[in-house]
Amino acid sequence: MRTAATLPLLATCALLALAGCDNKDPVPPAPRPDAGTRPDAGTGQDAGTEQDAGTEPDGGAVQGPAVINSTPSEGETNVLPVELFKTEATTTGVRKRVTLIFDTPMDTTAAEVTLIDRTTPTNPPRTLTGTWLEYGLMLLVDIPRPESDLPPLEEETAYTLELSGLRSAEGHPVDTSHAGLGDGRLDFTTGRRDGATEHACAHALLESPVPVTASASPTIYPATDASHEFYALTLPASGASFLGYTEVVSGESRDEPVVLYLNHPVPVTVHDTTEGEDAVASTLEPARPVCLDAISHTLKFTAPGGDRFLRLTFGPTALETFTFVFERY
Structure with missing residues (x-):
């Protein structure tokens, strides 16, 4: 009994016989693409072809906020360790102000940073609270005297400002791979005071x-x-x-x-x-x-x-x- 699959073959042979076909084995037609050669579920556009959860960015791949500008800048040297400001009509105060500008609005309820003395690691880290400005894009951190007889920062000293306590308005921590700060921390070195x-x-x-x-x-x-x-x-x-x-x-x-x-x-x-x-x-x-x-x-x-x-x-x-x-x- 001939099946439906043999009909195209016989028809082909009949056409070849009219042109001088002999009794050699007939040449089978080129195979049709079967299901194994069609785009599978991972590459198609229908419901079965959409990318699965393993190929989409997950929660761990979300980039955190980054510092895009700062004063002092990352790695800056000869940073002025003392600044003056007016406190009362006849009194000046001293401080060092650090400014950080972020690329996305930040959670303004979190404003604590940590100042670390890298030159003298035995000095304890100092926790400082900044002030958010510009709709949560700019943080001002005023570094006061640690004690009444000491300057805000020591001369010719390497410091790090640790920013791990900050987060974006969506709750993401500061990016530690961004080109700006690299490790998510601001590093700088002070110079001499300018007495004049x-x-x-x-x-x-x-x-x-x-x-x-x-x-x-x-x-x-x-x-x-x-x-x-x-x-x-x-x-x-x-x-x-x-x-x-x-x-x-x-x-x-x-x-x-x-x-x-x-x-x-x-x-x-x-x-x-x-x-x-x-x-x-x-x-x-x-x-x-x-x-x-x-x-x-x-x-x-x-x-x-x-x-x-x-x-x-x-x-x-x-x-x-x-x-x-x-x-x-």
């Missing part, structure tokens, strides 16, 4: 500034050269900006390094006008962050000895009034 800027900060934070109006004339101008003085300088209008002049008289016997501790990056040029118009080299640069709200930049130049008359040109600038502490060294 600390001294200037005390003037800027606690004293009322002496008001001075700069001159609009490059030939007659007021003096702003008293050591340890805190000035509030007002500049005359000059077109759409402000520009003015003041005077510094150098010491008699020696060249003197001079520093103006400014609260804004105001451009300043210096000229020795004793005999003519000789430019005096000066540099304007960011100040060390001892008291950034009061002092952000420094202007430095050397006043040549011999009672030389120096003219300072402030501006042009968009600022009409700004402050600075004047210091000779």
